[in-house]
Amino acid sequence: MVLQHINVKLLLDHSGQIDFEPLVPVFHAWIQEQGRDELLLDVADYRHVHAGPGVILIGLEANYSVDNSGNRPGVRYNRKAAFDGSNQDRLKQAAAAALKVCRRLESDPRLNSKFRFNGREIEISINDRLLAPNTAQTRDAIQPELSPFLDRLFSGAGFDLSYDESRRNLFSVLVKSHGTFSAEELMKNL
Amino acid sequence: MKTSNPLWREQLIRKMPETLAREVDIFEAEISLKKMGKLDDRLFAETRLRRGVYGQRYDNGERHDGKKAQQMAYPRRDLTKGPNTLWDAPGMQRIKIPGGGLNAAQLETLADLAEEYSDGIAHVTTRQDIQLHYIHIEDTPALMRRLAAVGITTREACGNSVRNVTTCPYAGVCQDEAFDVTPYSKALARFLLGHPDVQEFGRKFKPAFSGCNQHACALANMHDLGLVGVTRTENGEEKRGFAMYVGGGLGAVPYQAKLFDPFFPPEELLPLAQAIARVYAQLGEKKNRNRARIKFLIQDLGIEKFRELVLEERKTLEPDPRWTEYIQEALQVEEKPLKAAEKLQATGSDAFQRWLKTNIRPQRQEGYVVATVTLPIGDATSHQLRALADIARCFANESIRTTVEQNFVIRWVSESDLPELYAALEAVGLGAPGAGGIVDIVSCPGTDTCKLGISSSRGLAAELRRRLAERSFQLDEAVQNLHIKISGCFNSCGQHHVADLGFYGVSRKMSGYAVPHFQVVLGGEWENNGGTYGVPVVAVPSKNIPEVVTRLTDSYVAGRRSGETFQQFVKRTGKVALKKLLEDLTRPPVDQRDRSFFRDWGDPREYTLGDMGVGECAGEVVSTIDFDLAAAERQLFEAQVAFENGEVEQAGKTAYQSMLRAAQALVRTEFPRVTNEPDQIVGEFRTRFYDTKNFFDPFVGGKFAQYLFAAHEKAGAPYTADSVRYLIGEAHLFIEASHNYSNRAGASVLV
Numbered sequence: 001m002v003l004q005h006i007n008v009k010l011l012l013d014h015s016g017q018i019d020f021e022p023l024v025p026v027f028h029a030w031i032q033e034q035g036r037d038e039l040l041l042d043v044a045d046y047r048h049v050h051a052g053p054g055v056i057l058i059g060l061e062a063n064y065s066v067d068n069s070g071n072r073p074g075v076r077y078n079r080k081a082a083f084d085g086s087n088q089d090r091l092k093q094a095a096a097a098a099l100k101v102c103r104r105l106e107s108d109p110r111l112n113s114k115f116r117f118n119g120r121e122i123e124i125s126i127n128d129r130l131l132a133p134n135t136a137q138t139r140d141a142i143q144p145e146l147s148p149f150l151d152r153l154f155s156g157a158g159f160d161l162s163y164d165e166s167r168r169n170l171f172s173v174l175v176k177s178h179g180t181f182s183a184e185e186l187m188k189n190l
Numbered sequence: 191m192k193t194s195n196p197l198w199r200e201q202l203i204r205k206m207p208e209t210l211a212r213e214v215d216i217f218e219a220e221i222s223l224k225k226m227g228k229l230d231d232r233l234f235a236e237t238r239l240r241r242g243v244y245g246q247r248y249d250n251g252e253r254h255d256g257k258k259a260q261q262m263a264y265p266r267r268d269l270t271k272g273p274n275t276l277w278d279a280p281g282m283q284r285i286k287i288p289g290g291g292l293n294a295a296q297l298e299t300l301a302d303l304a305e306e307y308s309d310g311i312a313h314v315t316t317r318q319d320i321q322l323h324y325i326h327i328e329d330t331p332a333l334m335r336r337l338a339a340v341g342i343t344t345r346e347a348c349g350n351s352v353r354n355v356t357t358c359p360y361a362g363v364c365q366d367e368a369f370d371v372t373p374y375s376k377a378l379a380r381f382l383l384g385h386p387d388v389q390e391f392g393r394k395f396k397p398a399f400s401g402c403n404q405h406a407c408a409l410a411n412m413h414d415l416g417l418v419g420v421t422r423t424e425n426g427e428e429k430r431g432f433a434m435y436v437g438g439g440l441g442a443v444p445y446q447a448k449l450f451d452p453f454f455p456p457e458e459l460l461p462l463a464q465a466i467a468r469v470y471a472q473l474g475e476k477k478n479r480n481r482a483r484i485k486f487l488i489q490d491l492g493i494e495k496f497r498e499l500v501l502e503e504r505k506t507l508e509p510d511p512r513w514t515e516y517i518q519e520a521l522q523v524e525e526k527p528l529k530a531a532e533k534l535q536a537t538g539s540d541a542f543q544r545w546l547k548t549n550i551r552p553q554r555q556e557g558y559v560v561a562t563v564t565l566p567i568g569d570a571t572s573h574q575l576r577a578l579a580d581i582a583r584c585f586a587n588e589s590i591r592t593t594v595e596q597n598f599v600i601r602w603v604s605e606s607d608l609p610e611l612y613a614a615l616e617a618v619g620l621g622a623p624g625a626g627g628i629v630d631i632v633s634c635p636g637t638d639t640c641k642l643g644i645s646s647s648r649g650l651a652a653e654l655r656r657r658l659a660e661r662s663f664q665l666d667e668a669v670q671n672l673h674i675k676i677s678g679c680f681n682s683c684g685q686h687h688v689a690d691l692g693f694y695g696v697s698r699k700m701s702g703y704a705v706p707h708f709q710v711v712l713g714g715e716w717e718n719n720g721g722t723y724g725v726p727v728v729a730v731p732s733k734n735i736p737e738v739v740t741r742l743t744d745s746y747v748a749g750r751r752s753g754e755t756f757q758q759f760v761k762r763t764g765k766v767a768l769k770k771l772l773e774d775l776t777r778p779p780v781d782q783r784d785r786s787f788f789r790d791w792g793d794p795r796e797y798t799l800g801d802m803g804v805g806e807c808a809g810e811v812v813s814t815i816d817f818d819l820a821a822a823e824r825q826l827f828e829a830q831v832a833f834e835n836g837e838v839e840q841a842g843k844t845a846y847q848s849m850l851r852a853a854q855a856l857v858r859t860e861f862p863r864v865t866n867e868p869d870q871i872v873g874e875f876r877t878r879f880y881d882t883k884n885f886f887d888p889f890v891g892g893k894f895a896q897y898l899f900a901a902h903e904k905a906g907a908p909y910t911a912d913s914v915r916y917l918i919g920e921a922h923l924f925i926e927a928s929h930n931y932s933n934r935a936g937a938s939v940l941v
Contacts, residue, residue: 004193005306025794032255039263041280042248044309044324044638045792048566048652050619051573053310058324060264060278063309069573080326082193127306130194130201168298168576170305 001141003087005128006094007170009067009074010102010183011121018073020047020055022111023066027057038062064101066115075102075115078127087145091124095153096190102183119180125172132171139163142171150175153189157181191328192306198332202339210338213345217241218331225269225277235272242284242347243330245272246323246639249279256795271327280324282639283308283333284347288379289357289372289399290318290592294579297590299340301575307333312575314568316632316685317396318356318592319347323639345384350391352467355379357399358407359591359599362525363553363560367401368419369430373520374459375399375417380516381460382467390471392482396439397463400719403433409594409720412438412688414484415463416447416719431455436466436496437488440682442893443919444723445485448493450500460513465504469496480893489916525602528587531557532606541623542612544663548670549625550608553601561600561611562625567633567651568596570620577618585611594685596632597625628665628672628743629658632685636678636695637790642889643678645695645706645732649791651676657736666747672756673716674739676708680923686711688720690756691739696729696926697797697933699816700778704933706732706790706797709922712742712768713760722757725830726922727765727772733787734775741771765831815932818855819925822848826921833914842909845921846901852928853898856885859935872902885931894920894927 012018027043034040039060046052054073056065061081067074077098083090105115124146126132132142150159157179164172181189203211220237223229229237251262262279269277285300292300300320304312307329308322315321325333334344346352355375362370378397382388388395397415400408410416416435421428431453438447454462466484473491475482488496537543549562563578570578582588582600589601603611615621624630631654634640636647654674662670677684677694686692692711697704707729714724730738750759760768779787790797825848833841850868853875857864860878864871879885880895887894897920909917 002193024792028256028794031253031260032257034255034260041262042253042324044311045649045652046309046311046569046571048655049311049569049571052569052571056309058280058309063324069310069571081191128192128194129302129306130197168302 007125008098009076009123011074013118023055195332205339239349242344244282250274285320286347293588297579301572305572371399376520377516392476406716411719437485527602529604534605544623563598632675634683646790647676647678687723688714822851842914
């Protein structure tokens with residue numbers, strides 16, 4: 001199975017409601033800075049929507065957001081364009097992109113450390129129902145790819161996987177590590 | 191774009207109706223031809239528009255990031271999908287939903303598409319469509335195939351075609367309707383889709399159906415073709431028919447539709463619509479798109495002549511069996527409830543009671559109700575759409591419709607199910623009360639995604655909604671029921687003309703900076719199918735609009751007479767007093783260190799329409815123009831007041847004078863010795879600003895200048911109430927365009 005359009009969501013440490021508003025100027029500032037490696041286009045603000053996509057930094061090849069779907073805030077990387085390489089390469093690329101943006105948010109003084117990875121939980125999904133329908137077969141096919149990747153990511157600390165069972169939803173797995181890691185540590189492990 | 195795109199055709203080939211499958215194949219081939227350079231830009235643009243594939247803000251490859259205009263480094267800058275529209279720039283997909291009707295499978299598909307191709311949000315429009323944003327054009331064939339597999343086409347969702355046929359979402363269950371117009375609207379939508387007689391229009395054509403005259407659910411008065419169900423008793427037998435209205439429309443200058451026929455039988459519905467389409471295609475303007483809507487044709491011909499031409503055309507039509515077959519087939523479909531009607535027993539929480547009061551409407555079928563699902567500024571998440579699909583299956587036999595107020599309605603709910611329904615909606619954040627009231631604000635996309643947006647309508651709507659929701663149930667009941675509608679520009683997609691409090695985006699220069707503003711439009715009527723249009727009162731900086739709402743509503747509560755509607759209150763108070771009430775809000779803050787005043791709602795970038803910065807030289811030039819333009823605005827205001835007082839002739843003359851004054855202001859910047867002689871002003875304006883295209887709007891070209899030329903040409907001829915109403919609207923737009931020119935000219939001097 002070829003994995004494309006991988007989404008990685010790093011769940012945030014939070015108690016109570018998170019104010020997403022400070023993200024809007026931060027994402028606009030990132031567009032002003034416009035890095036060399038990817039094209040950033042616009043900011044979509046969905047703070048008014050219940051348990052929605054939050055504030056999204058729209059890019060050409062991928063979107064970044066602090067997403068509140070399922071009422072679980074998290075830093076999401078949503079890969080839109082195809083990515084060359086093996087499945088391991090693609091998992092690594094998506095995780096690295098999510099971790100990179102998470103670290104950037106964590107260290108931005110304008111955000112006062114309000115957006116911090118909780119150190120344990122990562123949701124990985126495939127945003128393409130035809131490539132990866134949410135079935136047991138997909139789960140069986142993906143598991144051999146996920147396990148070595150997650151072993152490396154968590155330095156062998158162990159993890160639990162829980163799958164979204166609804167056939168209507170995207171293929172999605174919530175990974176809970178047995179250890180606690182900073183975004184920086186996970187980045188190094190990659 | 192998605193790697194699965196090439197696989198969907200094979201996957202869905204047996205599920206798609208053949209005609210829809212063929213349509214998508216053709217479009218996919220056109221995409222390939224365009225990529226090979228074998229299709230002309232303009233032709234391809236219209237082709238994709240007719241499939242609902244629309245442009246989106248910044249798709250010309252430029253975006254002002256708050257500091258500078260960025261050239262966006264798209265990989266294929268030489269490949270375009272239309273004039274000034276880059277191939278790789280994301281766009282909007284409009285999805286036609288005839289009559290707003292959706293079943294559960296369709297909701298689930300929309301949810302999947304929003305998630306996989308867009309940003310996880312489906313947006314309900316003011317014409318019952320669904321829009322998805324940030325879509326890559328090469329994803330659209332797969333997206334369309336997935337829609338086709340559940341019976342939805344995007345064909346003719348945009349472009350110069352018959353747009354979505356909108357229909358009262360209560361049709362069939364409304365207590366006040368003459369009869370259920372749903373089957374007739376379905377038949378018309380089916381008949382006109384792709385019909386050869388509707389392919390040669392100069393502009394779009396929007397039909398709407400309503401089952402009654404008094405409500406606003408379909409807004410038949412503001413459509414190109416408005417159809418209202420009526421009955422008539424003949425020989426003791428009740429006969430169904432339609433009253434037909436033509437040539438209505440909001441847009442820059444709103445037109446009330448004219449009555450074409452007070453009653454004709456249903457079997458004439460399709461042939462008459464066909465005859466109208468043929469007359470419009472033959473005689474409607476083609477070259478000047480600013481005069482190409484059918485309302486201009488009807489205005490030029492007069493309704494009597496137009497009717498005569500249509501009836502002549504009707505006689506020439508070859509009988510078509512579909513005229514009756516489509517209606518008969520649609521009439522066979524009967525909507526049935528899922529559950530037996532049972533009375534509501536439980537009382538429930540305060541929140542439930544509030545929701546009951548505002549979001550529930552009894553059906554004419556006893557024991558059943560329609561529940562309105564309020565969406566904040568028309569947005570629903572993929573997760574919410576799936577939940578709605580479940581709810582529709584569980585409570586309503588899949589009977590869900592979108593509304594022109596950007597909500598959903600769930601029909602055929604047994605009253606006894608309401609507590610359970612409310613709990614299910616509340617669980618996914620869709621149980622907000624206040625449907626159709628002051629909190630339920632309607633807004634077009636504005637500067638968020640629309641290329642034409644001037645101010646952030648969605649940003650303002652979200653802010654007003656947040657503030658009003660906090661205190662909605664402490665508000666006076668008369669205020670709770672007011673309508674707020676916001677457009678990001680004069681084009682009225684947010685339907686600001688038919689709101690109690692309407693706003694549309696404009697810009698003004700203050701202290702050398704462009705500042706986002708909204709023109710305040712008061713006294714429009716939502717009821718009676720959008721019976722009366724509001725009138726602009728004053729332009730106020732965006733950041734002061736919440737205070738405008740507070741002052742106007744407080745003033746209404748304090749000053750209204752018993753039973754007086756807001757519209758009546760506005761009329762009695764008069765625009766002079768209302769403008770005075772808001773006058774101080776039009777000024778910039780004394781302390782300008784807080785730059786937030788110069789930014790728009792929800793957008794931290796310093797606002798721009800192309801100019802920023804301050805310079806002494808430009809400052810002088812601009813301040814002279816601004817001074818003269820302010821004088822033109824004052825004159826226009828006087829014209830409005832005269833019109834309101836019934837002084838039609840005086841109002842017409844003053845409105846024309848205001849246009850001359852604005853034109854003179856611009857001419858004076860190049861030719862200081864211009865006299866007050868109208869011929870000279872208009873002649874100089876034409877030479878210096880129209881012929882050079884300097885005055886042209888980036889999107890509508892010379893439209894606003896043409897308003898001046900037309901007014902000048904007709905000066906001296908007697909004015910009528912209708913002509914003055916339009917003239918005032920046109921004068922507003924001409925003065926706005928003059929302000930925009932002033933902003934642009936300032937930039938060119940400053941840079």
